[in-house]
Amino acid sequence: MTFITPRHDEAHRILGTTCQRRFSVIDWGVQHLTDPEGDIMSAPVSVPGQAAIEVDSISKSFRTAGDERVDAVRGMSFTIRSGEVVALLGPNGAGKSTTIDMILGLTHPDSGTVRVFDGAPLDASRSGRTAAVAQSGGLLAENTVQQTMRVIAALHPGSSIGSCMSRAGITDLADRQVSKCSGGEQQRLRFALALLPDPDLLILDEPTAGMDVRARRDFWREIRAEAQAGRTILFATHYLDEVDEFADRVILIKEGRVIADDTADAIRTTAGGCTVSAELTPGTLDRIGLAGTRLLEERSGRTYLHNPDSDALTRRLLELGGRGIRVVPRSLDDAFLALTSTTTEN
Ligand SMILES: Nc1ncnc2c1ncn2[C@@H]1O[C@H](COP(=O)(O)OP(=O)(O)OP(=O)(O)O)[C@@H](O)[C@H]1O
Incomplete structure (x- = not known):
């Protein structure tokens, strides 16, 4: 077995101590672990779909x-x-x-x-x-x-x-x-x-x-x-x-x-819809009050938001005086941010 890992101590601790009889550890930064006879078991052929x-x-x-x-x-x-x-x-x-x-x-x-x-x-x-x-x-x-x-x-x-x-x-x-x-x-x-x-x-x-x-x-x-x-x-x-x-x-x-x-x-489809961004005055975020709205990020004076209903979000931002509103279909980056970010209600 060959391990190439920076988790030196971890590999050493687990493999070096629990498998000492079967394995030798040649420790020069890379963990090279093989059985002492150099006897590498032949790998069974994997079956697609298994x-x-x-x-x-x-x-x-x-x-x-x-x-x-x-x-x-x-x-x-x-x-x-x-x-x-x-x-x-x-x-x-x-x-x-x-x-x-x-x-x-x-x-x-x-x-x-x-x-x-x-x-x-x-x-x-x-x-x-x-x-x-x-x-x-x-x-x-x-x-x-x-x-x-x-x-x-x-x-x-x-x-x-x-x-x-x-x-x-x-x-x-x-x-x-x-x-x-x-x-x-x-x-x-x-x-x-x-x-x-x-x-x-x-x-x-x-x-x-x-x-x-x-x-x-x-x-x-x-x-x-x-x-x-x-x-x-x-x-x-x-x-x-x-x-x-x-x-x-x-x-x-x-x-x-x-x-x-x-x-x-x-x-991308699950996290679907569009990203809506706008220049917002301070405090606007707390007043959006539209269920499901997520804050993606704030960058260069723009606030990037997502709501499955991007039309409703756009209307709401207009009502709240948002400027320079842009609505763009989302990339995987956006979907990632949407799924891993928190809602504005939080
Ligand atoms: N040995 C450890 N002792 C204490 N906390 C640990 C240990 N290993 C991981 N963690 C913590 O567990 C959590 C998950 O860590 P992990 O390294 O698995 O995340 P990750 O997704 O690989 O992160 P990254 O993308 O930054 O590498 C983190 O909060 C991390 O600080």
Whole structure:
């Protein structure tokens, strides 16, 4: 199993202590965990349409240093089928990373269950069926790209360094020192490393962080190819255009709960209608009094609002002396803001 994660202590604690007999931990920043004989179990072929990930009513709380309880995940349920490309989307602190950690078996839910390929999450990671790419950390700066690939490939007999490097678009970077690679190039290296065990499930936590527009486009083309080859992809991202373009399905989470689970188009329709923006005098917001009105954001002197009945909202803003009123069909960004924001009545 190969873990590429900045959650060093977490992986070390769980895998290094609970699986010591079966696993060795080569600790040089990346968690490389394999059984001592280098015996990687062959991955069963996943069947399209079968459940790859089953998350059933999971909850997870933490205690802060000040002994306050944080409910990171609260009763979350969803199923991801083999071959799906699914985006986990939510504002900062929504519970995305905690959920991913539970799917990887790095941490366990306080209640509820997570199954990966109908087994324990850790077993799927152990057998190489799950591989993860985190957004940062986990690479040795002084090694070259090729050396990094070789070290990890040695843990996965039969893996093809050339193919994985080519699919991740880093063939030309083979002799470059990791420290000289840009953030986006390092990210592609992590991706190539994750491909080495030939995983059925790829979990990517903000995979394109640090990539420019072209690199992001190339990266997603490769991910698409991996999905078409039958791999299941779950990714967390803050880039809504990526969700729109690449995800078959979006699981939108807020405050540890799933608040929407559908295609990007359907979510846009659910959160439907138009965004209404206007220049408002102070205090106007409190006087709108139209049920279902949500404040999306206030920016550059304009207030952006949503109500399923945008005509009624427009009339109300006119009554209240709103100026420069604009009504525009909503983008996925708007839908995201609408679904994760609070109503003006709150
Ligand atoms: N080990 C921990 N100890 C205490 N609180 C934690 C711990 N891990 C996560 N949390 C808290 O749980 C909540 C969910 O965190 P999580 O990292 O899962 O969110 P996220 O959606 O991944 O956020 P981001 O987009 O900012 O990465 C946050 O309030 C976070 O501060």
